[in-house]
Amino acid sequence: MAKGFGRMGGQMGGGMGNMRQQFQNLQKQMQEQQEKIAEMEVTSSVGGGVMKITMSGDQVCKAVEIDPEFLKDVDAEMLQDMLLTGINSAIEQSKKIQEEQMNSITGGLASGLSGLGLGF
Numbered sequence: 001m002a003k004g005f006g007r008m009g010g011q012m013g014g015g016m017g018n019m020r021q022q023f024q025n026l027q028k029q030m031q032e033q034q035e036k037i038a039e040m041e042v043t044s045s046v047g048g049g050v051m052k053i054t055m056s057g058d059q060v061c062k063a064v065e066i067d068p069e070f071l072k073d074v075d076a077e078m079l080q081d082m083l084l085t086g087i088n089s090a091i092e093q094s095k096k097i098q099e100e101q102m103n104s105i106t107g108g109l110a111s112g113l114s115g116l117g118l119g120f
Contacts, residue, residue, distance in 0.1 A: 029105050034058070037101050044090035046082050053083075055090035057097050 040057035050070040054063040064083070071079075 026106070030102065033101055033105055037098050040097055040101075042090055042093040042097060044086045044093060046086040046089070051082050051086050053086040053090040055087075055094045057094055057101070059091055059094050059098075061087065061090070 037057035038060075041062060042055050042057070044053045044055070045051070046053070047070065050067040052063070052065040053061065054065075055061055064086075066079075
């Protein structure tokens with residue numbers, strides 16, 4: 001009985017090692033992809049192009065451009081609304097790129113794993 005138990009444990013250990021290696025490879029691919037995503041940029045245009053917000057793939061705001069002519073006739077509330085709309089739109093676009101890129105590696109698994117605190 002002890003011999004059979006030992007053999008079974010040995011087989012399972014090899015399978016677990018292979019699974020661990022696959023997980024490590026996936027982690028490495030995901031880390032590399034996250035680095036690529038961070039270099040990507042999206043630009044959100046608001047108000048017919050009078051304001052542009054540029055955001056990186058990892059949701060870092062890189063630039064805000066406002067047409068100086070627009071500032072002559074705008075009040076603070078309108079400017080705030082446009083900034084808010086532009087920033088939220090850029091974040092949404094950035095998240096979409098991130099999701100698409102990560103899903104290309106995980107086959108859609110990243111969406112389900114994102115709630116586990118694994119950094120993606």
